[in-house]
Amino acid sequence: MNGTPAATDGTMDDFQHVTVIGAGVIGASWTALFLANGLTVTVNDPLPDVAQRTREQLREALPALRALGLPTADLDRALRFEADLGRALADADVVQENGPERLDFKQDLFARIEQAAHPNTLLLSSTSGIRATAMARAMKEPGRLVIGHPFNPPHLVPLVEVVPGERTDPDTVARAVAFYTALGKKPQVLHKEVPGFVANRLQAAFFREAVNLVHEGVVTERELDDIVTSSLGLRWAVAGPFLSFHLGGGPGGLPHFLQHLGPALEDLWRDLGAPTLDGATIELLSGQADFGATIEELESARDEAQLRVMRALGGG
Amino acid sequence: MNGTPAATDGTMDDFQHVTVIGAGVIGASWTALFLANGLTVTVNDPLPDVAQRTREQLREALPALRALGLPTADLDRALRFEADLGRALADADVVQENGPERLDFKQDLFARIEQAAHPNTLLLSSTSGIRATAMARAMKEPGRLVIGHPFNPPHLVPLVEVVPGERTDPDTVARAVAFYTALGKKPQVLHKEVPGFVANRLQAAFFREAVNLVHEGVVTERELDDIVTSSLGLRWAVAGPFLSFHLGGGPGGLPHFLQHLGPALEDLWRDLGAPTLDGATIELLSGQADFGATIEELESARDEAQLRVMRALGGG
Numbered sequence: 001m002n003g004t005p006a007a008t009d010g011t012m013d014d015f016q017h018v019t020v021i022g023a024g025v026i027g028a029s030w031t032a033l034f035l036a037n038g039l040t041v042t043v044n045d046p047l048p049d050v051a052q053r054t055r056e057q058l059r060e061a062l063p064a065l066r067a068l069g070l071p072t073a074d075l076d077r078a079l080r081f082e083a084d085l086g087r088a089l090a091d092a093d094v095v096q097e098n099g100p101e102r103l104d105f106k107q108d109l110f111a112r113i114e115q116a117a118h119p120n121t122l123l124l125s126s127t128s129g130i131r132a133t134a135m136a137r138a139m140k141e142p143g144r145l146v147i148g149h150p151f152n153p154p155h156l157v158p159l160v161e162v163v164p165g166e167r168t169d170p171d172t173v174a175r176a177v178a179f180y181t182a183l184g185k186k187p188q189v190l191h192k193e194v195p196g197f198v199a200n201r202l203q204a205a206f207f208r209e210a211v212n213l214v215h216e217g218v219v220t221e222r223e224l225d226d227i228v229t230s231s232l233g234l235r236w237a238v239a240g241p242f243l244s245f246h247l248g249g250g251p252g253g254l255p256h257f258l259q260h261l262g263p264a265l266e267d268l269w270r271d272l273g274a275p276t277l278d279g280a281t282i283e284l285l286s287g288q289a290d291f292g293a294t295i296e297e298l299e300s301a302r303d304e305a306q307l308r309v310m311r312a313l314g315g316g
Numbered sequence: 317m318n319g320t321p322a323a324t325d326g327t328m329d330d331f332q333h334v335t336v337i338g339a340g341v342i343g344a345s346w347t348a349l350f351l352a353n354g355l356t357v358t359v360n361d362p363l364p365d366v367a368q369r370t371r372e373q374l375r376e377a378l379p380a381l382r383a384l385g386l387p388t389a390d391l392d393r394a395l396r397f398e399a400d401l402g403r404a405l406a407d408a409d410v411v412q413e414n415g416p417e418r419l420d421f422k423q424d425l426f427a428r429i430e431q432a433a434h435p436n437t438l439l440l441s442s443t444s445g446i447r448a449t450a451m452a453r454a455m456k457e458p459g460r461l462v463i464g465h466p467f468n469p470p471h472l473v474p475l476v477e478v479v480p481g482e483r484t485d486p487d488t489v490a491r492a493v494a495f496y497t498a499l500g501k502k503p504q505v506l507h508k509e510v511p512g513f514v515a516n517r518l519q520a521a522f523f524r525e526a527v528n529l530v531h532e533g534v535v536t537e538r539e540l541d542d543i544v545t546s547s548l549g550l551r552w553a554v555a556g557p558f559l560s561f562h563l564g565g566g567p568g569g570l571p572h573f574l575q576h577l578g579p580a581l582e583d584l585w586r587d588l589g590a591p592t593l594d595g596a597t598i599e600l601l602s603g604q605a606d607f608g609a610t611i612e613e614l615e616s617a618r619d620e621a622q623l624r625v626m627r628a629l630g631g632g
Contacts, residue, residue: 025566129580151547152564159547186546192534196584199547202540203557204584205525206548209518210557218508224518225556230502231467231475231515232522233556236549238621239614240541241519241526243607247615248468250341255602262593264445268512268520274585277578286571291559298555299563305554305629312628313621 012182014175015122016040019092021085021109023050026126026154027098028057031079033155034096036070037183040078044088051081063300064156067307068184089116094179096148098126103134110145111138122175124148128200131193132165143169146176148187149197156303158186158310161197212273214288215281221288237309328498330491331438332356335408337401337425339366342442342470343414344373347395349471350412352386353499356394360404367397379616380472383623384500405432410495412464414442419450426461427454438491440464444516447509448481459485462492464503465513472619474502474626477513528589530604531597537604553625 018034020027023045031054034041043054055076062072082088089095095117099109106125113123123145125135136142147163154160160180164173173189180187190197196204214221235244242254249257275281291298334350336343339361347370350357359370371392378388398404405411411433415425422441429439439461441451452458463479470476476496480489489505496503506513512520530537551560558570565573591597607614 151551157547157550159543161543186542188535188539188543188546190534192532194529194532194534195587198529198535198540198543201529201584201588202522202525202544203548204581205588206518206522207557207561207581208585208588209521213510213514213517214558216508216510218506218510219504219514221556221558223504224514225558226502227475227477227504227514228518228552228556229554230504231473232519233549233552233554234473234622234625235467236544237553237625238545238549239618240537240544240549241523242530242537242541242601242605243614243618245523246605246607247611247618251611253611254605255598258593258598258601262598265520265523266593268517269524269590271511272517272521272524277574277582282571282574282578285558285574289558289562289570291562295563295567295569298559302555302559302563306550308628309550309553309625312624 012037012039012179015093015179015182017042017091018094018096019044019088019117020096020098021045021088021113022098022100023047023054024098025057026150026152027096028054029061029153029155030096030098030126030150032058032061032065032075033183035075035078036065036068036072036155038071038078040091041080042088042092043079043081044083044085045081046083054079054081061153061155064153064303064307067304067311068156085112086116089113089121092117092121094122094124096124096126101127101129103130106130106135107138110135111140114139114141114144122172122179124176124179126150126154128197129195132163132168133193134165136165136167142167144172146172147197148176148180150185151199153303154185156306158184159199160185160187161199162187162189163193163197164189165193208275209272211275211277211281211285215275215284216273221285222291238313328353328355328495331409331495331498333358333407334410334412335360335404335433336412336414337361337404337429338414338416339363339370340414341373342466342468343412344370345377345469345471346412346414346442346466348374348377348381348391349499351391351394352381352384352388352471354387354394357396358404358408359395359397360399360401361397362399370395370397377469377471380469380619380623383620383627384472401428402432405429405437408433408437410438410440412440412442417443417445419446422446422451423454426451427456430455430457430460438488438495440492440495442466442470444513445511448479448484449509450481452481452483458483460488462488463513464492464496466501467515469619470501472622474500475515476501476503477515478503478505479509479513480505481509524591525588527591527593527597527601531591531600532589537601538607554629 019042136145149161151157151159177187246254335358452461465477467473467475493503562570
């Protein structure tokens with residue numbers, strides 16, 4: 001997917017020390033990716049068992065990192081844990097923040113980060129739900145903060161949505177893009193802040209109709225999943241929705257497609273469902289949530305298949 | 317994707333002669349797949365240049381058929397053209413119909429097909445928009461007709477949605493599934509007739525929000541496509557939306573995910589756009605429809621990448 005060589009790109013020189021704030025699932029996955037790219041990582045998390053949990057997740061990420069062609073020997077030599085925020089930030093070139101998704105918490109956190117970090121430290125938040133504009137409100141220099149929202153798990157899936165706030169400095173955006181690109185990711189800068197950014201909004205739209213179709217008894221969850229993996233998923237792994245319809249329009253491309261099939265598409269739009277996730281619906285959906293193996297087995301099978309697809313497409 | 321060996325499966329013995337009615341893009345693609353699976357095909361289409369156009373599309377499908385591991389030598393030895401419907405149906409074990417998407421046309425056509433074909437001929441329609449219940453209304457034995465709706469192009473993408481009408485015979489459904497399975501496809505039987513069936517409804521829901529995000533200036537078409545191919549597309553090629561959220565829920569799986577993230581999902585649902593495809597919107601979308609290469613180049617690059625992904629996943 002991405003031809004940029006990880007770690008060998010010169011731009012990584014500016015990003016040798018990363019401080020990961022909050023080592024839940026996302027923070028630990030970022031940590032694994034940073035370490036495998038030769039960076040040193042300081043993890044800042046108040047939980048007493050953070051070192052043990054992070055090392056465990058690091059071990060779980062090793063097969064994927066290896067399959068991505070990254071070195072995985074002695075990764076935790078470059079890993080340390082520091083519960084004091086000020087000390088954790090002392091050497092940071094980059095901060096990747098993954099704390100609780102509460103506005104007041106993040107506003108306060110970034111005001112403190114700003115005070116403790118070097119003036120040049122790149123400040124990135126993994127938030128999936130809070131705008132940089134709001135998050136930076138208590139900062140003296142809000143231009144330093146930008147959102148770098150990964151698609152889970154960050155060590156595996158290429159996309160990072162880079163979402164500037166109203167006051168984010170263009171140079172901060174450029175440095176975020178350079179950092180993620182050097183890591184072998186596919187950063188995409190959004191032009192506006194909208195709730196859910198782009199990928200999660202598209203996913204939500206898709207899932208709403210998926211819930212509707214299962215709720216209406218048209219298909220089961222597993223049948224719907226099979227339909228997706230044998231059609232739309234395969235297609236969208238290689239061509240997004242606009243290119244797909246461009247190629248569906250014959251020689252006239254997307255303009256012809258929209259003129260010709262637009263009315264049928266609008267008819268479908270009017271017919272789409274608008275389910276709610278009330279108790280009965282959650283019960284129905286939960287009752288079908290049998291995917292034939294344990295979560296660990298399913299996850300490792302998925303990640304392995306994902307890596308095969310990425311290699312087939314020339315990434316990883 | 318599908319472990320069933322094409323053409324070597326015994327069930328193909330019942331389906332040696334296929335009559336393809338209507339040889340547009342879909343009909344010609346089916347024809348290529350049937351021929352490469354060793355079947356004989358009679359094409360029935362009133363257009364005077366149908367033989368030339370079909371042979372041209374057959375040639376264009378050869379690289380994909382070869383990549384799927386199917387024999388491609390002398391395919392048109394088993395291909396004939398017959399403009400008279402009665403004569404075209406004389407030897408048919410299966411009919412795959414791809415005529416104009418007009419209810420009156422198809423009702424009349426299937427009444428005539430029923431009269432001319434053997435009583436045991438399997439009757440399949442590629443329609444993407446008309447219910448079997450309505451289409452079979454003028455038939456004496458509506459139980460013989462079932463929809464076999466492919467995802468374009470049928471010779472490449474595995475999914476076939478098998479959609480019975482209210483009066484479709486269960487044996488007809490079973491034979492349709494056996495036929496498509498023997499061809500190496502992934503048939504999926506739907507439990508209810510709904511407009512657009514499943515894949516096109518999900519695609520429509522996704523595209524509606526894609527149009528909204530481009531219309532609102534959050535991303536361009538190419539940026540949105542890049543976001544999809546580097547995240548959701550990769551993911552849904554290997555795990556559908558329900559399994560994906562099952563694995564996103566931690567040890568508690570989908571039930572935990574829905575309890576925990578359901579409210580945030582419902583917030584996003586409320587915020588999704590509801591664009592219309594009016595003239596100005598079509599103009600905006602058409603103006604961005606520059607994908608950096610000709611449609612032929614883009615299509616062949618997409619098909620090649622698609623085949624690499626399918627091989628990586630063990631299909632094709």
